[in-house]
Amino acid sequence: MSWTSDSQKIVVGVSGASGAPYALRTIELLALQGVEVHVAVSDLGRRLLGEEAGCAPVSAESLAGAADPTRVVLHSGRDMGAIIASGSFKHDGMVIVPCSSNTLGALASGMTNTLLQRAAAVTLKEGRTLVLAHRESPLSRIDIGNMDRLAGAGAIIAPLSPGFYMQPNTIDDLVDFMAGRILDHLSVAHDLPIRWGS
Ligand SMILES: Cc1cc2nc3c(=O)[nH]c(=O)nc-3n(C[C@H](O)[C@H](O)[C@H](O)COP(=O)(O)O)c2cc1C
Numbered sequence: 001m002s003w004t005s006d007s008q009k010i011v012v013g014v015s016g017a018s019g020a021p022y023a024l025r026t027i028e029l030l031a032l033q034g035v036e037v038h039v040a041v042s043d044l045g046r047r048l049l050g051e052e053a054g055c056a057p058v059s060a061e062s063l064a065g066a067a068d069p070t071r072v073v074l075h076s077g078r079d080m081g082a083i084i085a086s087g088s089f090k091h092d093g094m095v096i097v098p099c100s101s102n103t104l105g106a107l108a109s110g111m112t113n114t115l116l117q118r119a120a121a122v123t124l125k126e127g128r129t130l131v132l133a134h135r136e137s138p139l140s141r142i143d144i145g146n147m148d149r150l151a152g153a154g155a156i157i158a159p160l161s162p163g164f165y166m167q168p169n170t171i172d173d174l175v176d177f178m179a180g181r182i183l184d185h186l187s188v189a190h191d192l193p194i195r196w197g198s
Pocket of ligand 1: 014015016017018042043044045099100101102103104135136
């Protein structure tokens with residue numbers, strides 16, 4: 001499958017918080033919708049993808065699931081020369097899913113030591129959509145302060161806390177709820193049955 005210049009482009013960061021199935025489903029859904037998906041994974045994110053979702057080795061093929069793997073571009077997590085590290089790469093938004101408290105803190109303090117952090121900082125400075133699907137419980141006051149700072153800078157804080165009003169039967173239903181909401185925030189169409197009253 002080939003990309004066209006009008007394909008939506010979304011950046012997905014995967015950091016080392018619990019919730020690897022959310023990352024894989026989000027990437028799969030984006031690719032199934034014909035989105036050009038650029039992925040950056042932190043070192044701990046790579047470990048969690050393997051331990052929680054059997055995604056090893058991490059590759060475009062293992063990330064794409066049932067979607068066409070040519071839709072997925074996996075960047076080296078330490079390559080600060082990757083295109084997503086530059087504001088000149090025009091994309092339609094970024095999500096970090098799951099987002100660890102460590103990555104949240106790095107972003108709140110403006111640190112860009114990894115490609116994932118740099119791509120997110122660039123997304124913010126360029127005024128593009130940045131969704132942070134954070135996972136930790138309970139939240140420390142530092143986490144809450146970091147969320148406040150990032151929300152003030154324009155990020156969307158979207159904790160991984162699925163609703164139950166669609167009466168889920170399976171874990172996949174819960175994962176789809178959050179993945180669908182993430183696609184909503186990124187303005188990517190989908191037809192998952194997650195709407196209130198549907
Ligand atoms: C099995 C495992 C589960 C973890 N789960 C979480 C979590 O849910 N939330 C979190 O903030 N950190 C979690 N951590 C800790 C982070 O991985 C750690 O803070 C790491 O430095 C994050 O690095 P990164 O932000 O560059 O991915 C977990 C670590 C391991 C090994």
